[in-house]
Amino acid sequence: MSATNLRTIHRYSAKTLGLQRYYADCGDGRLRPRKPAPDLLWALLAAQLIRETSFHATEVMVHSAPRFNLGIGCQFCDDTLAYFTERMDPQPTRSALADVLHHAKRNKAFQEDAFIGLAIDGTTVGRCEQSSCSLCRPYRNQKKEIVGYHHHLAMISVVGTHLSLPFDVEPYGPKDSEYAAGQRLLRRAMQGLGPRFADYLVVDAAYATSTFLHTARELAIAVVARLKDNLPELSGEVERYFHGKRPHRVTKRNGHRVELWDSSDFGPWETLDWKWVRVLRYREIAADGTVIAQAQWFTNLPASKVGTLTLFKMARSRWEIENQGFNDCKSRQGFEHICHHEPHSLVICWLLTLLALVIGRLFRIRYLHRGNHPIRSAIELVRLLRLSLGQPRFLDST
Numbered sequence: 001m002s003a004t005n006l007r008t009i010h011r012y013s014a015k016t017l018g019l020q021r022y023y024a025d026c027g028d029g030r031l032r033p034r035k036p037a038p039d040l041l042w043a044l045l046a047a048q049l050i051r052e053t054s055f056h057a058t059e060v061m062v063h064s065a066p067r068f069n070l071g072i073g074c075q076f077c078d079d080t081l082a083y084f085t086e087r088m089d090p091q092p093t094r095s096a097l098a099d100v101l102h103h104a105k106r107n108k109a110f111q112e113d114a115f116i117g118l119a120i121d122g123t124t125v126g127r128c129e130q131s132s133c134s135l136c137r138p139y140r141n142q143k144k145e146i147v148g149y150h151h152h153l154a155m156i157s158v159v160g161t162h163l164s165l166p167f168d169v170e171p172y173g174p175k176d177s178e179y180a181a182g183q184r185l186l187r188r189a190m191q192g193l194g195p196r197f198a199d200y201l202v203v204d205a206a207y208a209t210s211t212f213l214h215t216a217r218e219l220a221i222a223v224v225a226r227l228k229d230n231l232p233e234l235s236g237e238v239e240r241y242f243h244g245k246r247p248h249r250v251t252k253r254n255g256h257r258v259e260l261w262d263s264s265d266f267g268p269w270e271t272l273d274w275k276w277v278r279v280l281r282y283r284e285i286a287a288d289g290t291v292i293a294q295a296q297w298f299t300n301l302p303a304s305k306v307g308t309l310t311l312f313k314m315a316r317s318r319w320e321i322e323n324q325g326f327n328d329c330k331s332r333q334g335f336e337h338i339c340h341h342e343p344h345s346l347v348i349c350w351l352l353t354l355l356a357l358v359i360g361r362l363f364r365i366r367y368l369h370r371g372n373h374p375i376r377s378a379i380e381l382v383r384l385l386r387l388s389l390g391q392p393r394f395l396d397s398t
């Protein structure tokens with residue numbers, strides 16, 4: 001195996017993941033560019049791969065000796081990156097992310113699991129004191145006074161495959177909503193991936209509305225949605241139906257007893273155009289009898305296609321967008337940092353963060369994991385890449 005450094009990852013992503021064309025034409029919208037777009041793009045991705053997440057840090061990186069080990073042929077400042085990202089079309093990056101997922105599927109990156117899931121959820125990023133762009137949304141204290149501004153977005157990720165790959169975001173400004181952004185995101189994602197890429201979509205209760213569920217059905221994807229009190233009619237019916245009944249399945253999870261109730265005997269509520277509704281209820285109990293967690297989901301996946309345990313796994317895969325999506329992006333990749341406070345630049349930075357995350361995960365978990373050694377952790381790869389920048393230039397034979 002060749003040395004692990006950023007040049008290796010560039011070559012891997014260009015050839016194995018099919019990003020060569022994207023690297024050559026990433027949607028640069030500058031009229032008279034003085035610095036090559038491929039250099040600027042790779043600098044931003046390389047900075048994310050080593051967790052240097054500000055434009056200034058990227059500027060310092062390309063003005064230092066390791067620039068040669070990055071594979072970048074010129075120097076530039078943070079203003080150049082601001083100007084570049086402000087004018088970059090986000091669509092080529094979104095298409096590149098979808099293409100990478102297709103390559104990954106063709107290369108059997110998801111073969112450990114029978115079903116591929118998608119998860120959509122919303123989050124808050126980028127706080128600031130003053131409203132400085134059209135995406136800034138005010139947040140208020142208990143007296144309803146505006147105390148600052150932040151940015152909201154919906155994210156979509158591949159889940160349920162032992163390989164969480166967040167691949168698109170849709171921002172929503174002050175006159176917009178997570179709910180509307182989620183529907184736009186789902187339509188765009190399904191258009192990019194095609195109807196046969198994923199088997200199900202898992203969402204929180206906020207998306208459990210007739211309109212969203214009909215949109216999903218129109219796009220030919222089954223839904224697993226959390227059932228909470230925002231659907232009182234169905235919740236009440238489920239409570240009456242399962243009350244006093246013995247669980248249909250009992251299994252173990254982390255040493256805890258898990259009880260599962262599963263039935264497709266429920267009717268749709270008035271505005272939902274489904275023939276039936278299947279509901280899964282679970283209760284997790286510790287060894288001392290304490291109930292640790294319980295929740296309910298509903299779906300239009302038939303029991304003949306997806307068994308109770310598989311449906312339980314699908315429902316729990318929603319947590320991946322919280323843990324491997326939002327948490328990793330925010331705590332490790334600087335997702336909350338505003339590099340340049342301009343709406344287009346913000347979206348480009350969020351998308352490039354996802355692209356770097358996807359490239360890094362596929363490289364670490366699928367490409368490097370050949371042979372008998374264990375999968376390297378994310379921080380091990382980051383350290384390897386940082387160390388490789390300090391190597392003498394002549395040692396980098398890749």
Ligand SMILES: [Zn+2]
Nearest residue numbers: 132133135136
């Ligand atoms: Zn803003």
